[in-house]
Amino acid sequence: MIKLGLRIRFFLYSNTLIVVTMTLVAVLGAIYQRGTYLDAIVSRGRSIVEAMAIPITYIENGAEISEAGLVERYVAEVMARNLDVMRYVVVTDAAGTVTHSSRPEMMGQPFARALTGESIGEEPQTDERQGDGGEDLLEIRTALAEDDRFVGTLAVGFSLEPIEREVRDVAGRVALVALVLMLGNSIMTALYVETLIRQILNLNQTMKRAGRGDLSVRAPSRRGDEVAELGDV
Template sequence: MFQSIRSRLVGTYFLLALLTVGLVETLFLVGVRQYYLANIREILEQQAKLAGSFYEQYVGQEQIERSASALLEGFAGITAARMQVITPEGTVLADSLGDLSPLFMPDDHWRRAVAGEVAAWQGKLEKEPVLVVSAPLKTNGAVVGVVRYMTSLEPLEEMIRGLLFRLLLAGTAIVLLAALAGLLLANTIARPVEVITRAAARIAGGDLNVRIPKRYNDEVGRLADTLNHMASELGRLDRLKNEFVSSISHELRTPLTSIKGWVVTLLQGPPSPGEWRQGLRIIDQETDRLTEMVEELLDFSRLQAGSITLRRKETELAGLLENVVSQMLPRARRLGLKLTLEPVAGLTVFADPDRLKQVLINLLDNSFKFTPAGGKVEVRTTAGKGQVTIAVADEGCGIPPDELPLVGTRFFQGRAAKSGSGIGLALCREIVQLHGGHLKIESSPGVGTTVYVSLPLAKPHITG
């Protein structure tokens, strides 16, 4: 039944206002009625007592029949209430309305008056609400009659009814106003949410250019901000993905073209033995390059999907670094680069050695690609509090400042010549982060680039 925010809020406001107004008005009416009743009763009781004590002090007759009319004349005019003088047996001797017929009265009330008490009774006589107060008339301490005052409560009830009617009108207005306030409030929530829902549906449908207008700077406004951010992020990733796919296709086409070219040449034959050798060597190289690219791509998507688990063990860092550097040394020589290693002995990390090697090879690969012949590439380690930092520094072309923040995010390739598929650094960063470490790049164009890989140490480093 309460399916929308609007109906829930309006319903709650309505019920709350209804309960509050109902409770307050009921308490008020009951209070007013009791106050007036107590007042009336007080007046009648005083009246009856006054008549009683007057009789005892100034009349004092044993025969009540003789003084009944005089008593009535003396006291009936004081109030608007009907006054009666009655014998203890119940015979009405005098009545301010002149009606001497006996009136029904509950026994208890009557008995108490005859026993000498001032008694009050409230009830209905002939369908009319009345209040009756009876007081004994005494002579020398003996009850010789009863004086009785009786008033209709109809005017009081009338007034209460009038009051009730006005309170109901005011209460209804208050409840309606509260419901209206709830509706207005609900609209400030529900409307923007509806707008956001429609926009989110369009985003889900693939329209990533949708932006949600923001009306208030509240929770709903922040939701709009978040969704807008999400949409722009999705759009950015979408563009990057497209660029990546087209550049990857381009990358894959280069080796494929040369393989195809050589295959055609060899097929057209007859090739010389020299041509055979050259052709097959190039086909071999290009196939390796293709395999490597595909391997990297697969690795990257597995890392992204979180389906790669590290095979970590305590690994001695110096040995691993020497291993990598000696593996890369021949290529450095071929390129005319000076590759040096400056390891610190006795450092142990809890890492997957194969993955760590992959990171270092990738970093060295970049340095080799972007450093001209004659340049220097350096691998250094520094140990700090509980962590070790491996730096790969080169004297290459550097990265322009505008590209620096984007380098290492997925699929980003720089403008520099020899830029590849743009996943090398992203892959490195993922692997380092899986190890609980982080990767930082510093670079100044024309001077060189240094990539820092920080990893937590497995054991505290003992120096000296």
């Protein structure tokens, strides 16, 4: 079994306490930050989706609107204003077939997560997904309705990368603080070695010599406290 000296044990115990404490702070901070930023993205995403649903429904079903490509241009404008979070937009008809999409390869394909008429009047549905490139996404879906008639689904994907980036930043800041604390602890350990632990080690050596029969030995000490008194016993 490895026998550690008093100085090494003091250093290990104190630094272990710092590491454990800062790890706990990092985990709790990351959980809190992720929840806070996720709520912010959900709120922003719902606002965008609900705002988009009105003109898209009007363009799709307005009899006086006949110009082609209006939905695509509108979607492109909205995405250009929200490049930091928006990743894709999908519009389907009542049967769940994609009629408009920021991803052309989806056109005419069935959309597996399309809503039904029962979703009219309900809150937008949200769930976390993983994009084709491994990016974490938040998808928000809402029903498109005209005069209580279900006409399709609007689904928008939002990136969760800002959240992951913020969590990494929090972890980095906590790690930096932990490093500073460990450096400070190392300095304090060195000071304690000189002012306290060294005296205890000297007393240990004195007691060993006394145990070998040298009863005149005294532990060298510049202190005037209980440790010094033990050395004079």
